[in-house]
Every structure is written in structure tokens, then in C-alpha cells.
Amino acid sequence: MTDNYFVQKGASAKLNVPFHGKTQDFYFLLLPKATMLPVAAAVEPLRIANQVTNSQLYRWYVMTPDGAPIRCSNGMTITPDLPMGSLPAEASAFVCAGVEPQNAANESVLNWLRRERRFGRSIGGICTGAFALAQAGLLGQERFTLHWENQPGFVERFPDLLPSPRIFEISNKLMTCGGGNAATDMMLNLIEEQHGKQLAIIVADMCLHVRNGGQSTPQKSNYAVAIGSRNQRLLNALQLMQESIEEPLSIAELCDRLDISRRQLERLFSRYLNQSPMHVYFDMRLSHAFALMNETSMSVTEIALASGFNSATHFSRQFKRKFGASPHFFRKGWN
Template identity: 75%
Template sequence: MQEDPFVPKAGSASLALEFDGPALDFYFLLLPKATMLPVAAAIEPLRIANQVTNRCLFRWYIMTEDGQPITCSNGMKVTPDLPLSTLPNESLGFVCAGVEPHEAASEATLNWLRRETRYGRRIGGICTGAFALAQAGLLRDKPFTLHWENQPGFIETFPDLIPSPNSFEINDKLMTCGGGNAATDLMLNLIESRHGKQLAIIVADMCLHARSGSVAKPQKSNYAVAIGSRNQRLLTALQLMQETIEEPLSISELCERLEISRRQLERLFARHLDQSPMHVYSDMRLTHAFGLMNETSLSVAEIAVASGFNNATHFSRQFKRKFGASPHFFRKGWA
């Protein structure tokens, strides 16, 4: 009897499952420089679900636009199963992107996404796949997400589309996740909705994955976890800084909002962060600028303004101080 390539040899973990229906097919379209981690994190739960039940519950296929191998963001090449194709009925399609997502999707890919959506397919985006979904006009009035690092650049590119801070979003026929382990959480929720909670639990255990549950959690640790402090004034100060990157507050304005003196604010930052408030604020804005530099086609001058720097020369000097090169170094083909 020929073995099913989608059902690995059973291990010690197993689950008896009563199911005689057809397998659910997943198609993953990899764009140039796609991030490999979330793609693997999406596929492995499907494989494990088949393994522990000894049934072909799911099948998965890799696509590229032309059917040729794709180079991922880590330099590794992935050989696809097929080129862009019309998806079978009831199947799910995911567009998977990574670095430089604003220029990864061709018009052929965007047309494919639009066509499959018109056909009623369930479509999703993994990591920065939301860029392609937005370019195809498929995100309006729908909750969606993408990797937190790329969200500032996304918002600058698509100011009318605001991504969720959550690790994943499932909304009718649209599914998106922020990449990494968020892809596993997304798949575990799809597994649970189709085959029950017990299977999702054992698959999560096999992945050594601390599942967030059926409700998505925020992608980033909150400031209290990140800095190891629950000082409310410090946390409020950091939140205010993050919210006013494009139009930064002066230290006096920050103190007025917090209802503390400048000396108290400086002591607070020195005690918990070993830095001055202005240094922390500047680093936030420069990190924001770095993200825009890599993830958008905005000009250096536009990025300076979007990061709260009214003087482009000052912005370039500060950027070089932090990152070791001028912003123009990160602008391919720009003078």
C-alpha cells in the first residue's frame, strides 16, 4: 500500500479522531525575500495534526509566481510545488512575505489575489503579506495584522488602513498573522475550528508551543515587561513618546502631561533606564525612521518629517550616529 506523503509515520503521541471528510488544502505563495520562520511555523502544525491522528486532515503546497525556486530572507532557496494557479474549491491561500514587502508583489500576484477573492476563497497574509493584500485592495474595513516591526511603514504607505496589534486576526474569509510563532497560533485556531480543541492542544504540545488560546494576544511585550518596571509614570511617559513620534513633545510638555517636574522625570529615566528622557525619545524616533527606511519607498526627507525631525541635516547626523551610516546608504539607487 502506497504511503500518503502528507501523513508521517506515527510517533508516541496520538489522538483517535473520528473524521471521514476530505483533507483541507493550504497553498502558500512565497514572495521574494519571504521570511522562512513563519512559513515553517504555519506548515508544521498541519503536518503534526496528520501525524498524531494518522489521518490526512490537511495538505499543503508551496507556490511561487513562476514556479521557480524562491530565495528567502535568510538566503535559503525553496523549491515550490507549482506556479500561481487557480485554487481548488474550499482551499485556503496565504501570501507570505518578509523584508522589503512594499516591492515584493508583482501585478500578477495582485491579480491572483483579487481573482481568488472574487471566487470566494479564504485568503490570508503571513508576516508582511498584508502589504500585498493592501496593494490588491482587499483589506478595507476588515481587521488585519502584520509583523509589528513593519506596521509603521505600512501605515505610512496605507494611511487609511490601521493594522491590529494582535498576533493574528481571523475574519470570515480573511486571515492574517504577524509572523514567527503567530503563524502557529493562527493554524492552531484553524485546526481547532475544524477538528476540535483536543487536537489543537496536542499539536501545540508537540510544537512545544505555549498557545495564546482562541483569542489573539498582542505581538509585543508591554513596556512593563520590556523594561522590568511597573512605575506608572515611567510607563505613561514611554507611551506618550511612542504616540507622538511624528510631532514630538518637548520635555516641558512631557512633564506637564505627566504632572511632574523635569528633575523628577530625569531621575525616573536615570534610575530605571540609565538614560536621559531625550536620549530615549530620540532613539524611539530613529528606530521608527529606520523601519520606514527599509519598509517604504518614502524619501529621506519624508522619513525625517514622519519621525519628528524638521531638519534633514540633523536627522541624517543623528541617524548616522545610531546606525553607523547615513540614511542615503539605505536608499538603493538614491543620490
């Protein structure tokens, strides 16, 4: 690629940002079925930063394991710039994954990640890239995250690793984000650290992106937003249910921990959710099972137990009621 490729003309006035350092290189390794949105959301802030400063602050390259075009989760094919290989000394690399992340990274990818980390590169994961980082043994004690939808399956596969609920995490030389527009927030954070707040604000405006509350922003809307209520007792009940999936609490135990009567609890759920507490709790557990069905190779019995069902038969019956197919047929249909 020529330098002109990285610095393009735009209609906005040039921002005077003094720059006398080295150009920062980013390499994006796309794995099969990577999600395209967060990859574009990570690259575009770099392009725009160059455009509005008329300077080559950043360069970016797309890689695939063997240099061949790769099909993303939306069915579109991306042709890479180059195959995996040794990176420049001060480059940063992101492994980008998407659906079925547990099967995306082969041994050559894992060895490449280990080697580049051993040579001191900054390594990151976009969307579900943390699966590959965990398989390569690179997460250690660092803070990290991945898309919230894939976190239950990740935790079942790597029980000693706990992902953050935040949109992105930057911890030493490890950078991870939950996918989607979180990649833009992560890159804006890096731009602000390297070139100042003014540039980060202008890049965000060019992206028509309203910046969140920084690294501490959670990925999911809180329950108050989701249900349209700030009733604290109801919110506490939902949070307690979510934290007790594998070993579900009885109504009596919920009421005891919440210091509320059964009648009050049922009224709250009926008023705000138009469902009984147990029906809501049941759906939470089945949604958890659905995630494990898609993201792990756990058996149906193991998934049943991990979702708080003592009987695989009962679990299968309820799963079919909610999703229209038994767990066994459901899994076959996705293979």
C-alpha cells in the same frame, strides 16, 4: 503528491478524533525574500495534526508566482510544488512575504489574489503578506496584522489602513499573522475551531509550543517586560512618547500630560533606563526613521518629517550618529 505524503507515522499514540468531512487544503504563495520561519510554523501544525490522528485532515502546497524555486530572506532556496493557478473551491491561500515586502508582489500576483478572493477563497497574509493584500485592495474594513517591525512603513504607504498589534487576526475570510511563531498560534486556532481543543493542545505539545493568550495576544513584549519595571508613570511616559513620534512633545508637555514634575520624570528614566527622557525619545524617533528607510520609498526629507524632525540636515546628522552612515549612503548600501 501522494496521500501518504500528508499522513506520516509518528511515535505518539493515535488520537481518536472523529473526522468525516472534507480534507482542508492550504496553499502558501511564497514571494521573493519570504521569511522561512513563519512558513514552516504554519505548515508543521497541519502535518502534526494529520500524524497524531492518522487522518488526512489537511493538505498543503507551496507555490511561487512562476513555479520556479525562490530564495528566502535567509538565503535558502525553496522549490515549490506548483506555480500560481486557480485553486479548488474550498481551499485557503496565504501570501507569504518577508523583507522588502513593498517590492515583493508584481501585478500578476496582485491579479491572482483579486481573482481568488472574488471567487470566494479564504485569503491570508503571513509575516508581511499584508503588503500584497493591501496593494491588491483586499483588506477593506477587516481586521488584519503584519510583523510589528514593518508596520511603520506599512502605515506610511497605506495611511487609511491600520494594522492590529496582535499576533494574528482572523476576520471573516481574511487570516493574517505577524510572522514567526505567530503562524503556529494562528493555525492552532484554526485546528481547534475545526477539530476541537484536545487536538490543538496535543499539536501544540508536539511543536513544544506554549500557546499564547489567543488572538488578542500582542506581538511585542510590553514596556514593563522590556525595561524590567512596572512603574506606571514610566510606562505611561514611554507609551505617550511612542504615540507622539511624528509630532514629538516637549518635556514640559510630557510632564503636563503625565501630571509629574520634570525632576520626577528625569529621575525615573535615570533610575530604570540610565538615560534622559529626551535621549530615549530621540532614539524612538530614529528607530522609527530606520524602519521607514528600509520599508518605504519616502524621501529623506519625508522620513525626517514623519519622525518628528523639522530639518532634514539635523535628521541626517543624528541618523549618522546612531547608525554610522547618513540616510543617503545607508539607503544606497541596501540597494
